[in-house]
Every structure is written in structure tokens, then in C-alpha cells.
Amino acid sequence: MDIEFNGIIPLPLAEFVTENSIWNSTFTFTQGNKYQIVAPSGKGKSTLVGLIAGTRGDFEGNLLFEGQNSRQFSPIRWSQWRANECSIVFQDLQLFPKLTVLQNLMLMSEIQQAHNNNTSPKNQTKETLFEWAKQLGIESKMDVLVGNLSFGQMQRVAILRALNRPFQWIVLDEPFSHLDTENAKIALDLITSIAASQNAGIIVTALDSRFSIEGFTPVNI
Amino acid sequence: MSQKIVSRIFIKTQKPSQLIGAIIGCFLGFFLIFIAAQLFADFKTMVNSQEQSIGSQFLVVNKQVSVLNSLKLGKSTFSKTEVDQLKSLPSVKRISEFTANQFEAVASMSIPNGESSAAFRTELFMESVGDDFLDVKPDDWYWELGNEMIPMILPTDFINLYNFNFAPGRGLPQLSKATIQLAVFDIDVRGAKGTAHFTGKIVGFSNRISSVLVPKSFMNYANSHYGNNQTAPESYRIIVEAKQQELPKIQQYFKDEGYETNEELLKNGKFGSLLQAILGILAVLGIVVMFVSVSSFILYVQLAISRSKYEIETILRQGYPHIKIVQWYSKQLALIFTIIAVVNLILVWGVKNITNAYLENFGFEAPAQLNIFVIAGGFLLIALLWIVQTLNVRSQIYSLALPNKK
Known part of the structure; x- marks a missing residue:
């Protein structure tokens, strides 16, 4: 499923829209490809993520998912989009601090069940989740309340939660801001390999070009 | 595991004391209405059995x-x-x-x-x-x-x-x-x-x-x-x-x-007018108290949802269908209202038995059973309140489920 930006101007950014930007032009994110959004702060990186996630509706122009206008999405269609088609890691992570790491991850099974009438959730098994957690170095934190973790640890939980569902797109907003280079690389490798296995596209935002990622198409906004 | 984590998310953000307060308020309002209606029905039956039409x-x-x-x-x-x-x-x-x-x-x-x-x-x-x-x-x-x-x-x-x-x-x-x-x-x-x-x-x-x-x-x-x-x-x-x-x-x-x-009948008539007036006041009082307690219950539900706003928004952003959240709240409300209705009926029945015994001393014979219209009316009222509350919850959750246009 391709994501098409068609003359989109986010209302808060209307005055600052310049040429040579994704705003107020036509741009298509093609499924299976990898994109890196690079821009200084205040240029609308998180706004872009919010548009794709369907949390923001304050824009002009049209956002098309495989030709379908997002303005026509019902709440149910949005929930299907978020649960089965497009996985998001928000900049503020949006975890449940009063639940443990494992509960935060397993919540996705309940969400899948809610969509599939309790039959065959398309999530990862607990063993796979533990295996991934081990790769990211948070295996020992599985039974710890998320509220007690450091922000870097929480970022890894949010990444795992995003991976624990079927998706055609995974959109990550500053996912490695609190990770050291080595851990960021491990996380990125995990994300890329899982995305590739599902032929999913990746959109990552990063604050500056310090973090230019190999194999990712840079997109300016 | 099913539904467990989701329930925990909503329950953990609530304050039990506020919920209990809201339930007691709602309960009292309904109790006053119920008891006034029941006593009025009894009174009417007694008066009719003496064939003095009201008025x-x-x-x-x-x-x-x-x-x-x-x-x-x-x-x-x-x-x-x-x-x-x-x-x-x-x-x-x-x-x-x-x-x-x-x-x-x-x-x-x-x-x-x-x-x-x-x-x-x-x-x-x-x-x-x-x-x-x-x-x-x-x-x-x-x-x-x-x-x-x-x-x-x-x-x-x-x-x-x-x-x-x-x-x-x-x-x-x-x-x-x-x-x-x-x-x-x-x-x-x-x-x-x-x-x-x-x-x-x-x-x-x-x-x-x-x-x-x-x-x-x-x-x-x-x-x-x-x-x-x-x-x-x-x-x-x-x-x-x-x-x-x-x-x-x-x-x-x-x-x-x-x-x-x-003269004796006249005294009965006066007594009847007085009793009618008292029951009328009780009913008006009940309606006022119920109105206040129902509004406070509606406010409580709105408060409960705004208290859980982060949790609701977050779970919606992970793809949880908004309708399931509405259903969760609706089920909890149905449970609360059913308890309120049933306990109320039992209590009204108990109070009625006491007043019946008291009235018998004066030679009045009130019906032993609860009035069917009072029961039906009570349940109808509570069902109505439940529907209003569910719609209230639905509109709030619905607005959270769509992209924010502001």
C-alpha cells in the first residue's frame, strides 16, 4: 500500500512552507522502500507522523492510502489501519507506565483479538518477543513496570511493541534519540529485517543528518 | 488473558471513592423516587378499596x-x-x-x-x-x-x-x-x-x-x-x-x-389529602434529588473518561477499536445500574413491609406485593439512564477516535 501526499499543508506550518519540501507538493512513499525524513526541529517531522497515524486532521490537501482519501476513514477504518497495516513509534512513545514491559507488548494480542473476533491473532509468540528483547538488551526488564524504566529502555519497548503486529508500513519518530550508536544499530537492523520479511516500508525521522542511514532514501521537509 | 490488560488499564486510572460516591448519590435519588411511587400506589389502592376516588x-x-x-x-x-x-x-x-x-x-x-x-x-x-x-x-x-x-x-x-x-x-x-x-x-x-x-x-x-x-x-x-x-x-x-x-x-x-x-369519612378525606400532599412532596423531592444525582453521575462518567484520556487515546493509537471501549464502559454501567435497581427494589420492599405493618394498626390494608408499574417504571427509568450514559460515553470516545482537527 502506497502513501501519497497530495498538496498537503499542515495548518500550523502554513506560513513556513518552502519549496523543495514534501509540503504543498506531490510525494509518494512506496511500500517496501525505506525513507529517512531529515529536518531541523519545528519543520513538521512529528506532524508528518501524526498525519500518517491519523492522530492529526489539521491540514489542507489530500493524504491518500492506496488511492483512498484518509478524510473518508471511519474510526473503525483507522483502528484497522493502526492495528494491521501501519505500525507507529511515537516520539513520546505512548506506553502504559502502570503496566509491565510484557503486558505492554502482549496488549497487541488483545487488540488483534478485538479485530479478529478472538481468532488467530497475528502477533509474535512470547518466545519471539523474549528473543527480540534479548537482542535489544531489555530481556531482564520484561516484568518491570514501564514507568520505572529509563527513556532509552522505553524506546526499545516501544519499538518491540510496534514490531509485534502485522504491518505494511512502520513509521518511527526519533526512535533512537536516547540510544547509543551501537544499540541504535542493533534496533535498526531488527526493524529492517522484520520489515523486509513482510515487504513493509519504513519511514524514520531524525533530527539532523548526523544520523544518515545507509540504504534509506532521504526526504526533505 | 483476554480483555484483562485492557480492563486493567481503565480500572487503574479510576478513583474508587468517587465511583462509590456517585453510585450512592444515584442510588439515593432512585430510592426516593421508588419509595414515593410505591407508597403512592399503595395509598391509591387503599383509597380505591374504600372507593373514594382521588380528588x-x-x-x-x-x-x-x-x-x-x-x-x-x-x-x-x-x-x-x-x-x-x-x-x-x-x-x-x-x-x-x-x-x-x-x-x-x-x-x-x-x-x-x-x-x-x-x-x-x-x-x-x-x-x-x-x-x-x-x-x-x-x-x-x-x-x-x-x-x-x-x-x-x-x-x-x-x-x-x-x-x-x-x-x-x-x-x-x-x-x-x-x-x-x-x-x-x-x-x-x-x-x-x-x-x-x-x-x-x-x-x-x-x-x-x-x-x-x-x-x-x-x-x-x-x-x-x-x-x-x-x-x-x-x-x-x-x-x-x-x-x-x-x-x-x-x-x-x-x-x-x-x-x-x-364525619369519620371526612376525617379520612383530610388524612388522605395530607398523606397525598406528603407523598407529593416526597416525589418532588425524589425527582430533584434524582435529577441532581443523575447529573452528578453523568459528570462522574465524563470525569472518569477524561481521567483515562491518555489511556484511551493511547490504546486507540495502537489500533484498539473505539467501539470496544464504549462496550467496556457500557457493560460496567449496566452492572452498576442493575445493582442499583435490584438493591433499591429489595430496600423499597423492606420499607413497604414496615409501613404496611404500621398502616395495619390503623385498619388500612395495603397490598403485600410491590406495584408492577413501580417495578416496570423503575427498570425503565434505569434502562433510560443507562442508554443516555452509553450515548454520552460513545460521543466522547468517538471524538477521541478520529484525527484531531484543531
């Missing part, structure tokens, strides 16, 4: 009998002018004059008793009055020319006197109303113009009128065929249907005119 009061009026009457110098009948004057009073809805028998009537009955037979024989004094003024309407309460059987209505006091006073003193069996209604006796009528034989049967008992009543059609026929007078008789007694609220006025009028009335 009016039936009074039997007669003139005071004085020495002058005994000496036949004064008249104790109502003249046409007096009747017309009574009719024209604003506090009077309508009146009917009693017609008394102007012929001799003798009732007799022989009771087979083994070899011998016991018999009773008594002179009868009868009256008739407009059927609309009766508190009982038995099916066989009619008479037409050619009928041998005369239906009669006796005062309830009469059978009470017999059962509780006469029969125990004489070692006679007490008789139920149904038994008495089985008896058929002979009535011999004799007057200036001849004699006739009829049979009589008790078809009902009246609390309102202390007289042996026969249908007006029979009385008119017998008076004109066997009566001793040529002219239409004047009435000694009149039954008046008065407006409940204007009882004091009419009472004063009767006093001024020197009329007598059944």
Missing part, C-alpha cells in the same frame, strides 16, 4: 333530628329549594337524593335444620340512590319489571357487626361475604294498593352508604304500585360528591345549615 369525596348528608322532628313540627326532609341550593355550590360536583320505601316490606327465610326448621323474619327499610354514587358495582345489580329477584347491597358495617359482635356472643357461625351472597330470602311487599311477593339476594357490600340499597328502578316501581303516598316523596338523605380540596368549605356550609354528615 373527590362522597358525603351522605341529612338534617339533624331534633325534638321538633319528634313532635312532627319540623321537617327533616330536604325541600326542592334546599336541594337546588346544594347542587349549585361550587365545591359540589353532583348530588343524588335517596329514595326510601313508602310501602311495608318484610324479609323472611327458613333455614332447614334437621327435623325442625329455624326461621328469621324482619321488616325491611330500604333506600335507593343513583348508581353512579355507589362504591360497588356488582354484575347482577339491575332490576326490571317482571324480575322476581331483587338485588340488594348491604353496608359493610352490617356484616362486621354481625361477625364481630352478634355471632360470637350468640355462638353463631361467622359468615363470609361470599356465604351471605349465596342466601336467597323471601320479600313480601304490602301497601295501600296491594301486595306482592319477591325474592331478595345480597349482591354486594358498600363502605360508603350505611343503608340497605335496592336498584332505583325497583324502588320507583314499588313506590308507585304499592306506596302509601300519592306525591313523589321528599328525601331524608342526600349523597354529595364534593371536591376534595374544598372539603373545609362544604363542611362549613353544612354546619351553617344544620346538616349532619358522616
